[in-house]
Amino acid sequence: MSGVAKPHQTVETLYTEHHGWLRQWLGQRVGCPALAADLAHDTFLRLLARPRSLNNTHSARGYLRTVAERLCIDLWRRRAVEQAWLEVLAARPEEVEISPEDHAVIVETFCEIDEMLRRLPPKVARAFLLAQIDGLTYKDIAHRLGVSERTVKSYMAKAMLECMKINARYQGARG
Structure with missing residues (x-):
């Protein structure tokens, strides 16, 4: 068990020495x-999930800042996606009732698709968006992208596989 305790001691030391600075x-x-x-809390949770040995204050703060910046970017992307969704809802002619739970699932799904x-x-x-959003045929997509129709089929297969992974995670989370 001593092998498990060491990374936690490292994170504990990093937390004690750098949490205040990171929060500020x-x-x-x-x-x-x-x-x-x-966000500071989430940064240290990430460090707990993937412990690292950081030799000095400079490397520790650099690493913590990098993780925290990525969390900020994720937050801002999520907010942008959520704002776009709210704008779509506001532009609809009829009022749409969406429960807070459904709203959260929709925004999370949009974020996963964005990712x-x-x-x-x-x-x-681009091929995926041209097909799904613009409704273009594979032939039209091939022409726009300057590739063969067969290549577009390959692109779509890759994108659809990723969609299936998102769906599988969603289905798994629902129980």
């Missing part, structure tokens, strides 16, 4: 002390 740094980035505290599109190669993501 995040507070300047996000402008909200409560949000900064949450999926960012992971895919640009042409694969």
Whole structure:
């Protein structure tokens, strides 16, 4: 069991020495002390999930800042996706009743799709969007992207596989 305790001691030491600094740094980035505290907490949770040995204050703060910046970017992306969804709802002619639970699931799904599109190669993501959003045929997509129709089919297969992974995670979470 002593092998398990060492990473936690390292995280404990990092937390003790750098939590206040990180919370203050995040507070300047996000402008909200409560949000900064949450993000600092999440930063150290990430470190607990993947313990690292950091040799000095400079490397520790650099690593913590990198993790915290990524969490900020994720937060801002999620907020942008949620805002876009709210704008779509507001533009609808009839009022749509959506429960808070359904709203959270919809926003989370949009965020996962956004993340999926960012992971895919640009042409694969573009082909997927042209097919799903613009309703273009594979032939039209091939022409727009300057590739063969067979390549578009390959792109779509890759994108659909990623969609199936999202669906499988969603189904698994529902029980």
